[in-house]
Amino acid sequence: MLRCFTPGGCLGFPQADCEVQLNGAATEQPNGKKSDDFNGKAYCRDATPKRDQAKPAAQLPLHKLPPAPHDTLYPDILQHGRGILSLSTLQQGLQHFIVPGVGYIAYTMMRNGPDVFNVLSPLALGDPICDHSKFTVMAQAFLQQHPKAIFMQVSAEFAAVLQSCGLLVNSMGGETVLDLASYSFSGYAKRGLRSAIASAAKGVVVEEVMQAPPMLQAAGKGAAAAAATSGADWEQLASEMKEVDRLWLSRKGKHAGNFWFINRPPVFAPEPGVRKFTARDSSSGRLLGFIFFDAVFEAGQVVGYYANVTRMVPDAHPGVLNLLVSNFMDRVREESQLEAPQKKQSVRRSLRRKLEQQAAAAAAAGQAPTDSSEPAAPTAASSSSSSSSGGVRFLSLGLSPLHQMDDSRFEHSSKIRNIFEAAFERGAAFYPFESLAAAKAKYGAGLHDGRFEDPAVTYQQFYMAHSCRGAAGAVAMFDVAKTELV
Template sequence: MSEQIFALGQTKELESTAFTFAERVSYLKQFGAHSQSFSTLQEGMQYFDAPGLGYVAYMRKWGCTFVLSDPVCAPENFGEILEQFHKRYPNASYIQVSKAVVDFMHLRFGLYGTQCGSESRIDLGKWSLSGKKKQILRTALNQAEKCGITVQERYSDDHTREISEAWIRTRKCKSNEIRFLIRPMEMEYSENERRFYAYQDGKAVGFVYFDPIYRNNEIISYVPNISRANADFRQGVFYTLMAHAMEAFKAEGVPYLDLGLIPLSLDSTTEHQESPLLKRILHGLYNRGNSIYNFKGLEFTKSRFRGDNFKTYCCHKRGIPVWEFLVMFKLTQVL
């Protein structure tokens, strides 16, 4: 397997020619199977386009290059497009990528591939609210019902910005909405995005925006990328919105629901290609860094859905990429 991955890099040099936006959307619908594939079309992204294969999406700041998600191409072509991208940006860091990307970048170029979190996928064909482990979900739904909460799917609502701004004021990071890792709430491209709003007494009190995940021009899953709730209403609005949306997707025959990144939800073991010191630092940040970001709360919330978890990684050239991480925090507007 390792030899096959390495062999993918032994290809003739590709000429990177800029796609039209329509061409890029076409690749997204065919190969956008990563939970962040849709987010690669957010404003401010740059692209390495490879005709006949797909594209790599990235942002640059202060001389650093950050790739978001796996390449939007067929998995068997990851090596070919990454080989050429690395020639152009040999010091690039790769954020929220799969093990297939990690294996290639480590074997071919010696990059570290360190787990930066987990993701979770729910099989909607097997989904239900029954079972002892989902009692918290049922309690939240019952509380919402008693408070007169209803859910509607709509494209927009007048209270969207009001709810979002009030929600941001309650966050540990208040200055700006996070970008890059979380796409903007309003994107110029929004095809097949789904929006669900929770209402109380006719006024919106929360919402979740879902992005499509594609394979072979079909939607195979959705991922909740933007969620907000009125700070004065805490009785399980997110759980209520999620449960309603999941039932809608299940009825439509959508096979999965992805929950997206669970940052710093890490396995206790260290893989051979990981940076051991960075892994320890990330463990420490999870345990002691909740004043910066609510890592534990987010992990708890997503764990209530009992999905199947899998690792997600960052690829980096230096064992301790201090400068790169600082620049990324500025890029994402965390700092």
């Protein structure tokens, strides 16, 4: 028998009223198909197998219910949104598996195989939004409801929990994280980045736009909080952004514009927790590019940002996006009262000096020196404690899909590994895997054997967990695009 993990029933509705609420929300479409209208958004039932359509609404699985209102999810994100995908769990098309008093898992039902079979597989996004000590509780509850679930872009910590639940775990690439307290664009290996930023800055104006209220204020108010800040006319700006978005995606592979799930689609309006920066030509006022930075939360505070949505017109200076990142880092350092790192003559010399200092300190303490081949490097979690006691401490450039995968930690599927490697090497027409990885590697002065040369930049592995012993699980990586948003 299906359980409802939401307080008072499904999304706050009493359990006895589930059927009434769902049937009351159903509307007839012009094509004769049914949809559920919830908070002004329609979610089509067309993909539902006929065996489910014939059941009473009270007996339908949880993926048939409408998504949870955003303002009810904000408190969990504020406290436990440590992962870069926490705000991506709010995107249209996702459902939310809620365990009261613990947290939630965002997921969608994806077609896994030819459409004619009408088979749906649950596909979960990232780590659960909950305290890390509750990962096992969330995993077991979700797998009890969806035993064939696939988990995408999960951390090593949650992957270990899923492996203990009997799932296989495959690497799907790594996330590039910059430590704001120590990261610098100086050094010989980053001369190309510095030159691109300096050249792009000539005649370009960077500004923050579409500012939304802090998430703490938005909690309990939802979209009304963002609407309350509409002191300016954003329609023209939104129209310009949409055109830049169209031009950018037209050059990024056959299916790049269809992806959503891991790549959260841009929202051209104010969003709590999201900061939006634009670059314009100072003479013509033309919009050249923009980046949306998603906040990362811990214990009610912003501890980092994720450069989630990056767009640029094809004929703009190639350094425009680098300029936006550099300006954003300077702005955040100023707000968090972090001093900019001193200039370094080279990354190699800085790393050598750091290792020498570690060896001298260890010798003074009578300890063995640190192995020079494994220097300590900050991570998104460790940088939160190493940089300062408060404020924003890191900037994530996001996942480099299928790049420098490391499957040594977990039991994995070799067939899926082979498919991923082939897709990275020969899948440019599908998605720009190699070019995306190369662009992010420049920030770390080069990535070698899973470690950046710059010690202020780390490469953290992320994983896909699944129960497929064959190659079928790899379909999830590429069939997400087939899940159409209404």
